[in-house]
Amino acid sequence: MTDTPSFSINVDQNQYLPLDGTEVHAIVSVTSSKGSSLTAGTAAEAAEVIIVDTSGSMMGNEIVAARRAARSAIDTLRDGVKFAIVAGTDRATMVYPRTTELATVTAATRQEAKDAVGQLDAYGGTAMGEWLNLAATLFQPVPDAIKHAILLTDGQNNEPASVLNQALERCSGLFVCDCRGVGVGWNVEELRKISSALLGEVEMIADPQDMEEDFRKLTSKAMGKAVADVALRLWTPQTASVQYVKQVAPTVEDLTERRSEPASAPQAGDYPTGSWGDESRDYHICISVPPGTPGREMRAGWVRLVVAGAEEQVLASGNILAEWTEDEERSTRIHPSVAHYTGQEELSNAIQEGLRARKAGDLETATHRLGRAVELAHSSGHEDMTTRLGGVVDVVDAASGTVRLKQQVSEQEEMMLDTASVRTARIGPARGTSA
Amino acid sequence: MSSTNATELCPGCSEPTHTGDAFCEGCGHRLDGEVAPEVQCAWCSEVVVDGYCVACGLAQPKEGDHIEIASRYAAGVCDIGRRYRTNQDSLSVRSAPDRPLVAAVVCDGVSSSPKSEVAAQAAATAGTETLLAEFPSDADGHRATSAALSAAARAAAEIADSPNQAPACTYVSAVVAADNGTDPTAHAITVGWVGDSRAYWVSADPSTPSTVLTRDDTWAEYMVAQGALSEEEAHAAPSSGALVGWLGADAEEINGHVTTVTARAPGALVLCSDGLWNYLPEAEQLAAAVPDAADDPLSAARAYTRIANEAGGRDNISVVVIPIPLRPTLQGDPTR
Numbered sequence: 001m002t003d004t005p006s007f008s009i010n011v012d013q014n015q016y017l018p019l020d021g022t023e024v025h026a027i028v029s030v031t032s033s034k035g036s037s038l039t040a041g042t043a044a045e046a047a048e049v050i051i052v053d054t055s056g057s058m059m060g061n062e063i064v065a066a067r068r069a070a071r072s073a074i075d076t077l078r079d080g081v082k083f084a085i086v087a088g089t090d091r092a093t094m095v096y097p098r099t100t101e102l103a104t105v106t107a108a109t110r111q112e113a114k115d116a117v118g119q120l121d122a123y124g125g126t127a128m129g130e131w132l133n134l135a136a137t138l139f140q141p142v143p144d145a146i147k148h149a150i151l152l153t154d155g156q157n158n159e160p161a162s163v164l165n166q167a168l169e170r171c172s173g174l175f176v177c178d179c180r181g182v183g184v185g186w187n188v189e190e191l192r193k194i195s196s197a198l199l200g201e202v203e204m205i206a207d208p209q210d211m212e213e214d215f216r217k218l219t220s221k222a223m224g225k226a227v228a229d230v231a232l233r234l235w236t237p238q239t240a241s242v243q244y245v246k247q248v249a250p251t252v253e254d255l256t257e258r259r260s261e262p263a264s265a266p267q268a269g270d271y272p273t274g275s276w277g278d279e280s281r282d283y284h285i286c287i288s289v290p291p292g293t294p295g296r297e298m299r300a301g302w303v304r305l306v307v308a309g310a311e312e313q314v315l316a317s318g319n320i321l322a323e324w325t326e327d328e329e330r331s332t333r334i335h336p337s338v339a340h341y342t343g344q345e346e347l348s349n350a351i352q353e354g355l356r357a358r359k360a361g362d363l364e365t366a367t368h369r370l371g372r373a374v375e376l377a378h379s380s381g382h383e384d385m386t387t388r389l390g391g392v393v394d395v396v397d398a399a400s401g402t403v404r405l406k407q408q409v410s411e412q413e414e415m416m417l418d419t420a421s422v423r424t425a426r427i428g429p430a431r432g433t434s435a
Numbered sequence: 436m437s438s439t440n441a442t443e444l445c446p447g448c449s450e451p452t453h454t455g456d457a458f459c460e461g462c463g464h465r466l467d468g469e470v471a472p473e474v475q476c477a478w479c480s481e482v483v484v485d486g487y488c489v490a491c492g493l494a495q496p497k498e499g500d501h502i503e504i505a506s507r508y509a510a511g512v513c514d515i516g517r518r519y520r521t522n523q524d525s526l527s528v529r530s531a532p533d534r535p536l537v538a539a540v541v542c543d544g545v546s547s548s549p550k551s552e553v554a555a556q557a558a559a560t561a562g563t564e565t566l567l568a569e570f571p572s573d574a575d576g577h578r579a580t581s582a583a584l585s586a587a588a589r590a591a592a593e594i595a596d597s598p599n600q601a602p603a604c605t606y607v608s609a610v611v612a613a614d615n616g617t618d619p620t621a622h623a624i625t626v627g628w629v630g631d632s633r634a635y636w637v638s639a640d641p642s643t644p645s646t647v648l649t650r651d652d653t654w655a656e657y658m659v660a661q662g663a664l665s666e667e668e669a670h671a672a673p674s675s676g677a678l679v680g681w682l683g684a685d686a687e688e689i690n691g692h693v694t695t696v697t698a699r700a701p702g703a704l705v706l707c708s709d710g711l712w713n714y715l716p717e718a719e720q721l722a723a724a725v726p727d728a729a730d731d732p733l734s735a736a737r738a739y740t741r742i743a744n745e746a747g748g749r750d751n752i753s754v755v756v757i758p759i760p761l762r763p764t765l766q767g768d769p770t771r
Contacts, residue, residue, distance in 0.1 A: 236492070237488075237490065237491050237492030237493075238490050238491055238492075239491060239492075240492065267489075267490070294517035294518075294748065295515065295516075295517045295518075295748075296493065296494075297493070297494035298487075298491075298492045298493050298494065299487035299492040299493075299494065300492060302487075319487075325517075325518065326517060326518070326747065327518055
């Protein structure tokens with residue numbers, strides 16, 4: 001494949017361990033950039049499914065904005081891309097094309113699709129599992145394409161949890177899905193569960209007016225993806241075990257449980273990362289190793305980026321090392337990147353736990369956790385998060401994390417903070433493009 | 436920047452490779468389909484790829500991390516120690532094939548200079564070669580030692596890419612020969628040195644003391660010799676251990692020292708770098724640490740190395756043991 005972007009892996013770590021040290025931490029940064037020869041027209045085959053919630057609650061401004069947003073997304077699709085528009089209620093209905101298949105973008109189909117979107121009406125319930133199942137069916141004929149879906153909703157799922165879980169199990173690994181919640185009637189944890197399982201991101205669209213621009217950006221980003229089904233393959237020594245693999249930038253996403261073990265690579269596990277365009281992501285990897293002797297060096301982890309397929313391709317690789325030393329000055333140092341992202345992971349947890357406690361009426365825990373979040377956001381220079389936290393707490397002293405819970409908090413502020421909680425600050429100057 | 440004839444990515448490191456390349460420029464991975472001889476892991480016997488074992492992940496010992504030399508009349512061990520990533524020490528031991536004569540050199544590369552291990556090795560090799568070549572002609576240990584020092588200094592200086600990037604090393608040499616006089620136990624020992632690597636006489640005779648034969652080229656020793664500071668004052672100063680003499684292109688003037696002693700009692704001559712003597716600075720300590728060092732020089736050199744490593748191995752360790760009177764050792768390679 002000549003149009004595969006070039007990938008590079010950089011490993012930040014302090015490889016030195018004390019003699020009884022058994023935990024190796026590393027921040028693995030993966031950057032992909034498309035070659036300059038690659039233009040939009042020659043990119044790999046792409047497929048896009050746009051799922052618009054048309055349940056009764058969307059009536060009014062929201063369905064109007066959704067129609068506009070969907071049209072803008074259709075305009076952003078490249079010629080030749082396979083696409084479909086799905087309306088979601090208590091079932092999933094094809095909007096364009098009318099038959100259960102993907103259409104190919106041309107000037108004509110683009111216009112037809114936009115006309116069809118104009119007919120969208122709001123009525124009925126919400127069955128996200130059904131919607132995702134239809135998307136999976138639509139994507140089936142194009143297994144090799146870069147497959148992406150957008151799921152727009154304003155409400156909560158009324159299916160039994162098991163139905164959604166089954167759908168997620170079926171769809172996982174088949175396509176990437178970004179979720180968008182509009183208004184305040186949807187459930188952050190529910191959409192996070194979907195986007196997390198499908199390697200996408202969830203965002204809140206507070207003002208329906210912003211939907212159009214958001215959809216345009218989202219589709220444009222999807223069109224920028226050049227390689228799909230990339231796995232992070234982690235080899236570890238027989239004596240070692242993987243503690244966790246987490247994406248930590250641009251968002252926190254624990255991949256530990258997503259491990260699969262490829263038959264072709266002994267002692268290795270594959271962690272899915274979805275599709276890649278011009279971007280950079282960071283992963284925090286923690287590996288347990290046996291205690292060592294001074295001066296002994298070990299390859300504690302061998303990270304490779306692999307594209308699945310008939311012929312597996314290794315895009316980049318890097319080593320996570322361990323070296324035991326009696327020199328405490330060396331072994332006690334924590335690499336700044338590891339320290340930074342450890343803090344960002346805690347920040348994300350502190351916000352989610354704080355908000356959960358607040359909802360449950362446990363104000364003491366809420367104050368404590370959100371205070372800790374303010375402290376971490378402040379010390380890591382995560383200004384955006386500091387601002388968002390200010391919508392939920394009054395900050396007395398950011399440096400020490402002293403806060404008071406606000407008496408009146410709009411549901412919107414709270415949901416925005418919850419949605420954004422997984423978004424991390426980069427260490428130092430941002431590398432690559434951030435989403 | 437993309438290279439136009441890059442065709443494939445290296446299976447080892449994923450760097451682009453070029454058509455026709457036999458090896459990857461990035462990691463040395465074989466690309467021409469030839470199967471490299473399988474290397475077995477030093478720790479678990481599995482296969483080694485890219486320097487790491489495919490099963491246990493351990494990096495393999497590098498060439499030069501641990502060197503043992505068993506010559507006809509002497510033996511030496513050079514070890515990386517426990518703190519440094521590279522072994523910048525070097526040693527050379529050579530025995531004459533036709534008579535009881537042995538030459539040995541220990542050099543300690545100065546870690547703040549690049550390529551110092553190369554300088555150390557060049558100096559050590561040049562040193563013993565010159566000692567063996569020069570000594571037999573007139574049996575003058577002093578002259579041969581001076582000539583060897585000069586040869587070693589030239590060899591070390593030649594490694595430098597520029598005077599600002601000059602590799603440097605210390606140097607201590609010994610040439611030992613059975614005296615041809617009336618006393619069959621008498622041996623002439625000539626020691627030459629620059630820097631802070633040392634030579635010790637380790638006595639096996641209770642009536643003769645063990646003693647250090649060299650005087651370090653360090654700031655403290657220099658200040659004491661100049662009468663500027665007392666021994667205590669000098670050694671308390673933070674710069675006490677700083678070298679004032681070394682071999683290398685940036686050494687302004689080589690002030691080598693040469694001393695000759697005659698041994699009339701049994702014992703061993705021990706040459707070592709500070710990686711050993713820092714743990715056993717006094718001659719009596721060194722002698723007591725490995726009793727009967729003269730009986731088996733290789734075992735003794737290994738024992739000294741182990742002691743230094745167990746004490747922390749803060750530096751590279753080199754030690755040469757020459758039993759006196761000279762006698763062929765069991766492990767000694769008769770050709771070296």
